[in-house]
Amino acid sequence: MTRALLLIDIQNGFCPGGNLPVAGGDQVVPVANALMHSGRYDLIVASQDWHPANHGSFASQHPGAKPFDLGELSGKPQVLWPDHCVQGTPDAEFHPGLDLSAIAHVQKKGENPAVDSYSAFRDNDRAALTGLVGYLKNKGVTALDIMGLATDYCVRFSALDAVDMLPGVQVRLIEDGSRGIDPDGVHAAIEEMRSAGVAVVSSKDILAA
Numbered sequence: 001m002t003r004a005l006l007l008i009d010i011q012n013g014f015c016p017g018g019n020l021p022v023a024g025g026d027q028v029v030p031v032a033n034a035l036m037h038s039g040r041y042d043l044i045v046a047s048q049d050w051h052p053a054n055h056g057s058f059a060s061q062h063p064g065a066k067p068f069d070l071g072e073l074s075g076k077p078q079v080l081w082p083d084h085c086v087q088g089t090p091d092a093e094f095h096p097g098l099d100l101s102a103i104a105h106v107q108k109k110g111e112n113p114a115v116d117s118y119s120a121f122r123d124n125d126r127a128a129l130t131g132l133v134g135y136l137k138n139k140g141v142t143a144l145d146i147m148g149l150a151t152d153y154c155v156r157f158s159a160l161d162a163v164d165m166l167p168g169v170q171v172r173l174i175e176d177g178s179r180g181i182d183p184d185g186v187h188a189a190i191e192e193m194r195s196a197g198v199a200v201v202s203s204k205d206i207l208a209a
């Protein structure tokens, strides 16, 4: 078994003080560090939301829109976000407490201004792949644990895509290593992931095993 850990968007922008803060987002940092140093993983990868300043998911690009409005992007419904994780800004950097030394590969996403990319694997329109599926297949990954920010968006879409795009790979959500934007959305997202075949586990179980 080749077990990989995928850290989703543990960036300043999604932590308290960031432009799109998730409540308690910084609390996943020590969980990630403990898991990375646990010796339980053969491979550690991270995704990084990496938007151009004119990204179409930003409310600022839609005249009259406010952040968190439901708008449209390239003809599809799109939650309009505050400007966040703009390429080259501190908001897009990984949280300073995250130990980057064990991360073998960083998958940037969200670079195309015309489509959002919640998933680390492909754009929301499912047309363009990021390359992460190929990378993990090439490494012979057979089990993938996913955690990070935010449970109800990027973690959820990444986990669902992992099940869909990596057949035969055991996919698990590390629940206490993830934080979400909307409490109801988090609950629904976890049920959706579970229904799709994602096992829901806690870091304590992994560290104790």
Ligand SMILES: [Zn+2]
Pocket (backbone or CB within 6 Å): 049, 051, 057, 084, 085, 110
């Ligand atoms: Zn984004």
